[in-house]
Amino acid sequence: MAVSLSHPTRLLASTVGALTVTAGLMIAPAHAAPATTTAPADSVAAVTDRIAARLASEFADEARQTGLLSATSTDPVPLARAAEGTALGRAVRDADREVLEAKGLPQDGTSLLTVRLAHADMVDALRRGTAPLVASSPADDAPTTVTAYDHTGRRIALAADRVPRRPVYLVEVDTATALAKGTQVLRSTLSQRGLSPAAARAAVTPASGYWATQLTSIRLDDDHEPWHKGDAEIFTITAGFGLDGKVKVDTTQLPYLDEDGRTYYPNQLLVHFSDYKYNLADIVMMEEDGGTNYRDLALALTRALLTIVDGGAYIPLVDAIINALPDGWWTDDPDYVDSWYTLSTSTGGTLRGAAGNGTMTVAPYWVAPL
Template sequence: MRFPRILLSTIVATTLITSCNNSEDLNLEPQSIVPETSTSVNKKNVTMEFIDLMNNKDFRSTTLGLLKKQQPSVPLSKILNETSSFVEQEKPYQDLLAETNKLETFAKGAQPEKIEILEVWMHRPDQFTDMSNVLFSFAPEGNEKNWSVIEAYTINKELVYLDAKKAPKQPVIVIETDGFETLKKEVEFMNEYLRQAGVQNSRLKNMKNDFNTASKANGLETTKLNKIRLNNDEEPWISGAAEVYAITSGIKDADNSPEIKVIPMYYLDYDGTDYYPNQILLFWDDYQYQAANIQLFEKDDNVNYKNLVSTIIGGVFQIIGTVSTQPWVNVLGQVAGAIIQAMPDQWYTNNDDYVDSFYTIEKNKSYTNHMGARGNAKVNLAPFFVASN
């Protein structure tokens, strides 16, 4: 699920293949598919090895049980760990275990250039009957606007093609490399880079991303997100659940210096759905003034998060030195604008998409059914005091 950037024109996609709900409806003739470009993970190879393992009855039973309880996905390393006794001597298992260990070890390193973590999710688990109606797939590489069909495989490795725009009614097990688990690690590093650049204090590091813990003797004055809903979109179903994060910004001192944080919103999976996260987004002790911004973005595909943060910081710092004498409320808007405008246009085609902005959220004010500037998100926000123990 993704929201196109407001400056991008609407793309009208031609539907080539209708969605299918049983094997008789599958189109076995190739249509127009974008070749997969080289990445550090060959998702097609991973998919084939995963299919090999799914032909083992015990592996299949355990894996399906995990996928039916997914929220929103299951790390492949967890699946391999819980099924090792069934398939640990098989080559596909050994290959996948080596790949997952390599990727997860790399993601724990010092400032990795790119983070990819293998995970698995199932589209339409409610439609599962047996393996005869299940497909296996992965998101293509490249610009999603060029996707017309999705490559998929049966349990017997027969190649089929699915409509990229219209979700199939049958179950599809999807191999993912840039989903929920990847976002968790990227957010951690993004905040570390913001701290190193001097535009974030150490609150998140000290609190270990626990936004519901008071860290001061007198408690914390905050603003809490009680409800949120994202509007409909027409993005490819193969991208799965959204990986949304908020970038909050405010003015932290009399020199109009910015304070910027990245806050993950792991629960915000699908559009057209009300969520009640009870999540703290703004810590008012961080700001000199009683107003701040909240902007929503979605992480979907391969993007160099180091470049992303570097570009945001660069855009924000372009205005520093020229704003110290301006009214703080003007600077508050400029910081939020710089965060959006700093991102290159190509990052909105199939990477981190701009969802919406909530500008000048005030400290002691409640907001009910408050629409963002783009009309893509609606929220309920309220003041919330976190008392100390």
């Protein structure tokens, strides 16, 4: 899912030279300068682009033999399925290590790279024998073209706003796994700097109980989803003042929130007020878009929030969190989706986000003692 941003981001530019439009496919003529990318060589975007080029050309036969390039399904296939001891297998392992580094995640052997058929409408063309292309999702949130590769390694520019007639496989990051590991990095880093509420929550005794905010329904506005973007993973950053007067930050995953324009009914606990000195907290909703560097995000939040001092009255923290987010990451920005100010223990009803992109219904929830 691609969620349009209300928060300004620095977009990466790409140069593809003159293009010729043919049957819904934009192909760079032979005399044109090859398409280039501004993504740094050690970014997620650069890694996925290199793997896409190699899957299209030198590793094409091996990729088909190992079942990486499914001809009938748009479900992602882990690239780690590549045969061990082969050149393709070694290339995938190296690429996975680079992706983990670029995302600020531990080098624990996790494989994040996947490949999928970009759109279900491409299945018929594959069955007719049309030679597929391989691409990676652009780093830019609003690209005009997507760079793909054919079996010779030639770069072909595809229109980003319409589904190509030629089949395309997309190399991507498994954002669900990345988010699960990334939130662990965020919590660990924030905890080391005294910004995590985990200790306060653990101190709540079974005999006391506490108030929480329950998320009963949520909906994000229907944004026109480009063909080259898969489901995104949504998470929230919740902040308030802890019992010690320091800002406390927690993260929550919303793994069910796959589609814009659809209402979900999770009944999920979103804010735990046992964590906070005041009965108020703020929420910022973000989207993991493939290139989020969680180590950098945690450090940016730390630098911004450690300077905020409790003055005896609640201070909204949404602006501080948003201002802490770097203008540009190595690839896709961790997209700002929306924010909600000063939720309290008594907040209930339907709440429209400050950015106008999300609507959620919440209710006070008493977490009873055991």
